[in-house]
Amino acid sequence: MASAVDRGITLFELGRYEEAVKQLSENPADFTARYYLMLCFFNLKQYDRAELMTNELLAQDPNQPDIFFIKARIASQRNQDADALSFIDEAISMDPEEADYFGFKAGLLLDKKKYEEALDLANHGLSIDAKNNYCLNLRAQILTKLDRKEEAGETVENILYDNPEDSFSHANVGWVALEHGDHKKAMEHFRMALQLNPNNEYARSGMSTAIKAKNFIFRAHLKYAFWISKQQGKNQWIFIIGIYLVYRLSVKLLGAAGLSVLAVPLIIAYLLFALGSWMIDPISNAILALDKNGKYLLDQNEKFSGIAIFSLVITALIAGSVFYATGIAYLAAIGLASLCTMVPLPSSFLRDGKRSRYFAMIYGSLILLVGLIGPFVVTDIGDVLIAIIFMLVAFTWLDNIVK
Incomplete structure (x- = not known):
């Protein structure tokens, strides 16, 4: 025995x-x-x-x-x-x-x-x-x-x-294919990995990323994310600061040449680049939730991030539309606060570290709170809007410190 x-x-x-x-x-x-x-x-x-x-x-x-x-x-x-x-x-x-x-x-x-x-x-x-x-x-x-x-x-x-029947190997090959830019091949290997082991979290995460990569915007972001992740920390900062300096110089030159109107798309492009790393995953999760296969790959936190950013987008659109129709200044504060909260709050659900997660969650809630309560405390609504924008800019710097 x-x-x-x-x-x-x-x-x-x-x-x-x-x-x-x-x-x-x-x-x-x-x-x-x-x-x-x-x-x-x-x-x-x-x-x-x-x-x-x-x-x-x-x-x-x-x-x-x-x-x-x-x-x-x-x-x-x-x-x-x-x-x-x-x-x-x-x-x-x-x-x-x-x-x-x-x-x-x-x-x-x-x-x-x-x-x-x-x-x-x-x-x-x-x-x-x-x-x-x-x-x-x-x-x-x-x-x-x-x-x-x-x-x-x-x-x-x-x-x-x-x-040939090792789930981890297929998942790893899938991630290598993703980094090579072949999301279709990656999906095949992630699918095989999940067939061999439905509980393989490495493969589930990869399949989720591969499905998101069907969207050309996310695919471009993923290519950048893989590239920047290869760089040493010092080189990452040199690149990011360099992009900022080029942006500032370009806006200044366009303004001096009387072509300020051309600076608008440049500003939008820079903001998308600067803030995209916080927003792209929650946006992708919201899109993935609508995919017939993708929705089953989202875990609870990913669903929350998708719901959060979708709710904030709808709130911002409604508040902004009503503001332009009625001129009610309070709605401008709510709309701007909702837009700015899209950066910290939805991404908070996707963070591993507790300190980083709570920081982003609390900070995002504070931005919303300023938009909701600020107009009742401060006489000039413009001060509230400036405070909201300042909080967003401050977050992009503080978040890197907290991480």
């Missing part, structure tokens, strides 16, 4: 982690039972308990590279990159023949945009195990970031040849 530890391991391998915990907890003194308990807690995203067990296991046996690997993964989940690198280096020093360790470190460096170093690590992992799925997928991602499309394509073919 199988022991509680054996039953626990079997349940773990089946992905039934909570049931596995009950079985494994019957033998708290057994090292193997505690090791699998640690893995269960990690997969259940109970990182505090998992970390506590890693420390206990290492106190008992400090020469366990797999446990340092788990510590590195826990640190990575907590965005503690320095600790994650330290722990994975410890694991590699103990077992330099484990390809997954090099793949994991390559992933950390990929996030830091150290593409050449990451590629060397992924290649080293593949020199140990040429069929390592993790290293192959990372290599495809890194080569795409380096614009080495032919090599990325060859790697993608190898991934699918070796893992």
Whole structure:
């Protein structure tokens, strides 16, 4: 008859982690039972308990590279990159023949945009195990970031040849196709990934993005987003500030030449560029909700973001139309506040960090509040409109600090 530890391991391998915990907890003194308990807690995203067990296991046996690997993964989940690198280096020093360790470190460096170093690590992992799925997928991602499309394509073919029924591989190939600008091919792979694993969040997010990419405006935004994400932080700011300076100089020159009317479309284009990163995803979610297939890909927060921006657009249109028809100044404040709130509020539902999410949500609500209450507090409605615009401009700077 199988022991509680054996039953626990079997349940773990089946992905039934909570049931596995009950079985494994019957033998708290057994090292193997505690090791699998640690893995269960990690997969259940109970990182505090998992970390506590890693420390206990290492106190008992400090020469366990797999446990340092788990510590590195826990640190990575907590965005503690320095600790994650330290722990994975410890694991590699103990077992330099484990390809997954090099793949994991390559992933950390990929996030830091150290593409050449990451590629060397992924290649080293593949020199140990040429069929390592993790290293192959990372290599495809890194080569795409380096614009080495032919090599990325060859790697993608190898991934699918070796893992034709692996959901993660199909999802990863889908994201690579998206970055190459082929949203149709991407949809095929995301669809296959979801058929193989309907709970694959990586594939679900990709399918949602691929459907949005059918819209040429979103496709242009996505191309820009992929490009800017490849740049180092310093280069991103140089580009953004450069765009602003070119915009300011162009408006000034047009004004000096008596062509101020031509500055209007330039101003609109700049505002769309400057504010588009906050608005494009909520707008796309609102559109996606109308797609017969896309609506099933939206999670609750994405639906909220779509509803929020749709509601604000309708409010702004109605308030603006009635204002022009009646001249009631109060409606101008409501219309402008609704337009400006489209930047912070809908995007707040899509943020991962609590601080950033609450900041955008509260800030957007404050803009609306100024539009609704301001006209009753301030005599000159123009001051209210200026305050609303100032709040929007301030948000675009403060948001980058809060993030």
